[in-house]
Structures are given as C-alpha cells and as structure tokens.
Amino acid sequence: MDKTKILVVEDQTIVALNIRNRLKNLGYAVPSAVGSGKEAIREAELTNVDIVLMDIMLKGDMDGIEAARIIKSRFGIPIIYLTACTDFETLERAKLTDPEGYISKPFKEEDLCKNIETALLKSRSKKKKSESF
Known part of the structure; x- marks a missing residue:
C-alpha cells in the first residue's frame, strides 16, 4: 500500500521542516510544504x-482557515489544523470548515499520528x- 501523502502548510520554514521530518519519521510521505494559502490550494x-x-x-x-475552506470544497481533502492559534474566536471560525482535527502547537508526535x-x-x-449510493 502507498504511503499516506500529507501536504504541510506552514509559513515558518524551520517549523515546516521540523513537521516534515517528524511526519517522515512516522512513515508518511510529504510531497510538499508551502507557506501561503494560495500555494496550499495549488499544491492540493x-x-x-x-x-x-x-x-x-x-x-x-x-489565512489557513480560508485556504482550508477552499481546499475542502474544491477537492474534498481532509484538513487538520496544526496551529498556535487557540483563542475562542479563531476556533469558532475554524469549526465552520468542518476540520478533521485541531492540534495546538507545540505538539506531540503521538497526537499528530492519532x-x-x-x-x-x-x-x-x-x-x-458516498460510493454506495
């Protein structure tokens, strides 16, 4: 079976490299890491x-919430937020995109994998x- 492919969207290069390396250590493929919403949509x-x-x-x-909304609506790709933004207002906006997860930074590999x-x-x-209908 092919490795799960994960797109990393993170604007801080060092953080993106850290996430990419941790994902690879967990056995995932990371074909791309980008730093803007527009790049994320293109790469998705x-x-x-x-x-x-x-x-x-x-x-x-x-921002990532708008990019996530577009990616989910156009391509149906699941989104997990991995962010330092934990305020209530941001969480409420993010919930409108129906994410599959919301992980606060700093994170544990175990939480990421789960x-x-x-x-x-x-x-x-x-x-x-949906295929059965």
Missing part, C-alpha cells in the same frame, strides 16, 4: 495528497458511503 490540486496539515496564520492575504489516522479513517468511511 497538483499533488493529490490524502490530507492537509494547515497552520492558520500564513504569509499573504489568505489525529491523522482518525481523519483518514473518517475520510475513507465517507467515501465508501
């Missing part, structure tokens, strides 16, 4: 990833249900 379309790890605060005029596997299971289950 081009790389056929299984899941997106999305920071909320990004470079450019589009959220990814749960999100993939839910996504596959949704696909099977």
